[in-house]
Amino acid sequence: MAYVETKPTAGRHFLQIPGPTNVPDRVLRAMDNPTMDHRGPEFGRFGKALLEKARTVFRTASHVVIYPASGTGAWEAALANTLSPGDRVLMCETGWFATLWREMAERLTLRPEFLAGDWRRGADPAQIETRLREDKERAIKAVCVVHNETSTGATSRIDEVRKAIDAAGHPALLLVDTISSLGSIDYRHDEWGVDVTVAGSQKGLMLPPGLSFNAVSAKALKASEDAKLPRSFWDWRAMLAANETGYFPYTPATNLLYGLDAAVDMLAEAGLDNVFARHDRHAEATRRAVRAWGLEIQCEEPRHYSSSLTAVRVPEGHSADALRATILERHNMSLGNGLGPLKDRVFRIGHLGDFGDLQLVGTLGGVEMGLRAAGVPHKPGGVQAAMEYLAGNA
């Protein structure tokens, strides 16, 4: 862990992967309080208030379950609480994380159907509607969509997916992964009729990894009564029963809950809509930089541009990973790598969480200097283009 300044770089590391994000001091300090008795009266008051206010971030009046586990666990919880072995689920190939979720579904003995995608846009509502209309026997029990595909920087339109399901008149549950969008990109659990929202602590919520979430609709709760997948740790029932008085059925990750309390307060103080606007603005500035460099944005559909990250393709014959290594070595910044078939083809710029204009300028500056140092063909002027946009929209 020791800090060793062995090269011209010094100063704070730029953690510009699309999560975990830079944890603000206020959250770190909150986490740094002594662990309290999770069965004592003070915890009950704290837990009850926290479970209540956590709902605001999901824009739901329904239950939010908090797991002492990282985000992948909440994927499993969403499936395990609502489905039974052999159940058919409709999933959308938006990229690497959608693929991993499908693999998880298979391992859990579900039968996922994967609507093919080209990893350059969000889920296709029309495709979903078509498939659901075909499913006359209502064999499909759930539609699973990754709201913001972290591997590609494409944000699916959940409102349109909802309409597609409704248009097909299909009773399937809608399960949505918001791990890299919650608290960064507009999201509305209730208004969009989502049944289970899956989220994690380490992105827009500005916490270290270690907490994950299920926001649960009444319909999902009802489905959980008949769901047959074996479950214990992830079981909503014991959770919700204990949560009524502010407690948890087993030891919660107390110190991360302190941090969550601070993070939810910060989002409320800022106003969620202001936070989303900030992310939209930084994403647009980033895309302008990418275009000025003459590079290609992985997401081809402007309506699906992600406001929390931008995946950038490097020209054929060049290595995104070599570029990232150069930037890390020379300028002390971590960028996201390409995943799966995008390995070494894209790098990903995270611009989410506790992040400001000047961090963005520094981040884009690091990319631009790195492109030059790594010999990746590009035009200079990306930072300049971003600054022009930022200055004109402050």
Place this chain on the structure above:
Amino acid sequence: MAYVETKPTAGRHFLQIPGPTNVPDRVLRAMDNPTMDHRGPEFGRFGKALLEKARTVFRTASHVVIYPASGTGAWEAALANTLSPGDRVLMCETGWFATLWREMAERLTLRPEFLAGDWRRGADPAQIETRLREDKERAIKAVCVVHNETSTGATSRIDEVRKAIDAAGHPALLLVDTISSLGSIDYRHDEWGVDVTVAGSQKGLMLPPGLSFNAVSAKALKASEDAKLPRSFWDWRAMLAANETGYFPYTPATNLLYGLDAAVDMLAEAGLDNVFARHDRHAEATRRAVRAWGLEIQCEEPRHYSSSLTAVRVPEGHSADALRATILERHNMSLGNGLGPLKDRVFRIGHLGDFGDLQLVGTLGGVEMGLRAAGVPHKPGGVQAAMEYLAGNA
């Protein structure tokens, strides 16, 4: 979270439940470092070294799997990785946590057999041996024992359980829960032939809750190849594959890993045997106090006395919970409550983790003053008895 000093008590809270324990500053400060890129080169080096040195605490040369989840998750992982639906497992009723583990096994579609116990001692090796000898068809796939039963303060002799299994010549796996013993009470994964050791971060490891562990024998690993319980988040295979280079298959709880790194260093600097001796000494001092008060220790078997906590029975007609509330209100100390049938009948004194002589004297002083204030019949002199022992064995 705000500190409000509204009564004569002030100063640091005494968190003397049997876990979570008082987190030392060195661990909190380590956790307070910025979250790093869990896919970057620095993480790989860090993770590899940490996974290696974590083994020393388990006294194993085998794999230690670290989950970004609290201890209950590691219970589930131990079962889900080694067993198949309908498998018979032999469990021992040592107390509340053994009972919860059995319920989990049932929920996971296993068929636990529960060897009855009276909650006043550890598991009975003879009983285990007898049952295993009867199991001619080798239907029992695993023997599950809670090393230190946190609800009663009774420590089972795992070495004797091992011998019982061997004496029966039975091939069952041995799964052991060390959640409230690891790092506090002598434990030897390899020497005692344990197949899966289950542990959590928030007790002897002196961390906040949020990490849990499976130490895995070669035999357990082999069993996992045929195990049929659906699993994904808990699956050892993806974990061990990624761990080879120091990484994790999904986002780890990075900041808790920083804390773990510090905690393992602290245990190594102290020497595990010295740490165990310290816990033994504090436990003996505590029992002397309890006897001086004329109260009864829940654990009736001296060979099973726990060195990490002492459960104390209150006389008939008195309420342990009222006593605990009095102590919390007047003297700012949290004690453990009675669980299940022991509710309101016992209170539990945690004396584990980062804990010293004077904290113990303060703790016992709080109990003695509380007994008086709550009107629980007792003789004064418990603190005095403890001090005489401590002073004579410094």
Place this chain on the structure above:
Amino acid sequence: MAYVETKPTAGRHFLQIPGPTNVPDRVLRAMDNPTMDHRGPEFGRFGKALLEKARTVFRTASHVVIYPASGTGAWEAALANTLSPGDRVLMCETGWFATLWREMAERLTLRPEFLAGDWRRGADPAQIETRLREDKERAIKAVCVVHNETSTGATSRIDEVRKAIDAAGHPALLLVDTISSLGSIDYRHDEWGVDVTVAGSQKGLMLPPGLSFNAVSAKALKASEDAKLPRSFWDWRAMLAANETGYFPYTPATNLLYGLDAAVDMLAEAGLDNVFARHDRHAEATRRAVRAWGLEIQCEEPRHYSSSLTAVRVPEGHSADALRATILERHNMSLGNGLGPLKDRVFRIGHLGDFGDLQLVGTLGGVEMGLRAAGVPHKPGGVQAAMEYLAGNA
């Protein structure tokens, strides 16, 4: 700085010297915020509010000057701002710190007169009055009293000193050192007509050392206009001018000011009178322990007993320093040493700051076990006596 657990003791160190005291987490976390621009608008707002609320601790409506310097500096500031070379000042020999203050006055070219004392009680108002009556020509410009003499555990009655000065009809300024009493023992700058109150951050204010204070009466401020001692860093004038808008004339100790802000809030939330009552109660419990041990309290005058520390004499032929070393080695507690002529004759128990009942029981337990280990003749039962008092007065 590395924590090394090499002996049976572990757990948190007991810092029971009479200051610096145990800094509460809330204060440490506040100090841990990023340093801000001390000339920016946010600082101005922060500084103005802080300077205002700091007055409440002194119980004054007048100015409080905050130095980025430890307590000794505020001694110098009190003298340098109000006096001129060769000025006569009347000082009271209450103990070691009074002696050091006198030496400082001499080094600053003042002419202190030292009213002899036996180090076993506070200042004698009658003695002061007599001397002031004799001073017909009003050559004495200031009376300097240490409110709580940290070397002996004797608290002078400032209200009586005030009356003595008034009775003598003498115009001398009254300068009072409250370094080890402010925020722990009842003190009233305005009501008692004090002209300069000297204080430090590291005792009852629960901060690390590094800040010090002068509360300044209108009369003192007027005296400062004619005072001729050369001064610059300590000069009130530039301070008060800058303070009007919340700023400082040179760089303040910003992070300690964050901590002060938290500490003053904590005292206000508790209520100063409750805080004083807590200290009184702990001091009485401590004295009962000392008496039960059959040891002698250094302060012989019950009306002068200090509520922030108790100095205890060891029997002839025994070494207080050997005792302290034994306690530090075996039980991980620091106690205050004897100073000047009291070297090796007394040890001092600090029971001030963020301190609770169970810390006190632990502290007294450490002393009692140490007395035994070091072979200092005593009767056991001190902790018991203290607990009886505490339990009866919770």
Place this chain on the structure above:
Amino acid sequence: MAYVETKPTAGRHFLQIPGPTNVPDRVLRAMDNPTMDHRGPEFGRFGKALLEKARTVFRTASHVVIYPASGTGAWEAALANTLSPGDRVLMCETGWFATLWREMAERLTLRPEFLAGDWRRGADPAQIETRLREDKERAIKAVCVVHNETSTGATSRIDEVRKAIDAAGHPALLLVDTISSLGSIDYRHDEWGVDVTVAGSQKGLMLPPGLSFNAVSAKALKASEDAKLPRSFWDWRAMLAANETGYFPYTPATNLLYGLDAAVDMLAEAGLDNVFARHDRHAEATRRAVRAWGLEIQCEEPRHYSSSLTAVRVPEGHSADALRATILERHNMSLGNGLGPLKDRVFRIGHLGDFGDLQLVGTLGGVEMGLRAAGVPHKPGGVQAAMEYLAGNA
């Protein structure tokens, strides 16, 4: 202290005043350890080692005195320990801080002579030599130079000043203020024959304000024996006597000393020369940005360019303070203001301390966007120019 995100900016504040600088987490965490007994054995070991290694930063084998006070105090200490009332001292008008030091000298009853300067360059060695040669009676007791004038960004050549004094054959002491250069710009106490080096914690040493330093030559120490200015808090004698065993004569600022320990280690791990090279590189990049904007650098002498800050003039008719307010409001960055006659005419960019390439790019980006928003005439392209230099010199 509450974080309130009320505008498009969020993320970490850019504290780019020329000190206090951004305190690295490693230093903050070190400061966050419990305060220890400053008279106990552990402190003695810690203090002795720290006092020893602090010398390396000054490049001296002589004593370094550490005050629990901010930098202005060390100015006073340098004068008070070496001089007597009425002594003549030669000071050089390099800017605002030189002017303040002169005022301090006057308040301390010294008679400073101020060699006039135009605030656009460092001290003039020829001017110093001439004046010293004229001083036949050797009335001048000390030459005082500010190494790095924080108000103008001009660094005086101390090696040349030394030569000038030697050329004049004058016995005056050489007192040098390195408050904003130590640990950032090459400095050599011994090699350059400096008698007292004055320093503070909050700039290149990367600490919060609250510590200050005097490095003391044998000649200065000798002078202190005859110096007649009254002194007590600042007196080297008691300090050096206590320091021999690692202690301090009065309560030190313990927690800041923990931070200093970490900071000195960080500088050593990096290598001082590497640290200086990093600062030089960032300063050159900054100047290239300023020139690209078509703005004027306050320092007109390239040999005196400061590597820790750059003061930039705004065109006539424009307000530097309005620009700074715009940048703070829109982009969450603090810049240094113009001081004295430079008020509202310059803004100052701090690029010192724990600072990296991307922070610099962000900083310059904030300035460039601010110039545009505030309507200050300039050419875009400053960030681009800086990046070209940085990329070519990584």
